[in-house]
Amino acid sequence: QAQLVESGGGSVQAGGSLRLSCAASERVLSTYVMGWFRQAPGKEREYVAGIRWSLTYYAEFVKGRFTISRDNAKNTVSLQMNSLKPEDTAVYYCAAHSGSLYVPRAPADVDYWGQGAQVTVSS
Numbered sequence: 001q002a003q004l005v006e007s008g009g010g011s012v013q014a015g016g017s018l019r020l021s022c023a024a025s026e027r028v029l030s031t032y033v034m035g036w037f038r039q040a041p042g043k044e045r046e047y048v049a050g051i052r053w054s055l056t057y058y059a060e061f062v063k064g065r066f067t068i069s070r071d072n073a074k075n076t077v078s079l080q081m082n083s084l085k086p087e088d089t090a091v092y093y094c095a096a097h098s099g100s101l102y103v104p105r106a107p108a109d110v111d112y113w114g115q116g117a118q119v120t121v122s123s
Contacts (some may be wrong), residue, residue, distance in 0.1 A: 009117035022094030050103030
């Protein structure tokens with residue numbers, strides 16, 4: 001069982017920045033591929049970003065604005081979100097995939113979820 005604990009998020013005006021963090025055990029971060037998904041009201045959960053070892057991957061709609069990173073000393077994975085848009089408003093979920101061959105890009109690929117963090121961007 002992997003426990004993922006999220007922090008961060010909140011409300012910001014368009015163009016602003018927010019940071020999300022996901023804390024997990026050292027075992028999880030060293031053996032699982034980590035990522036972030038989001039779910040807006042009335043929409044399906046969608047892939048945002050992933051990190052596999054030192055390689056990072058992004059959905060097209062966040063490329064150049066969001067950065068996923070890992071801090072091994074703090075056992076955290078973070079998502080720095082810049083140039084936020086109202087359409088980025090959603091609940092953001094930290095995700096862990098037990099395989100190591102690919103970054104999970106579909107909810108069905110995710111083995112463990114964080115509790116979710118609300119991000120609200122106003123225009």
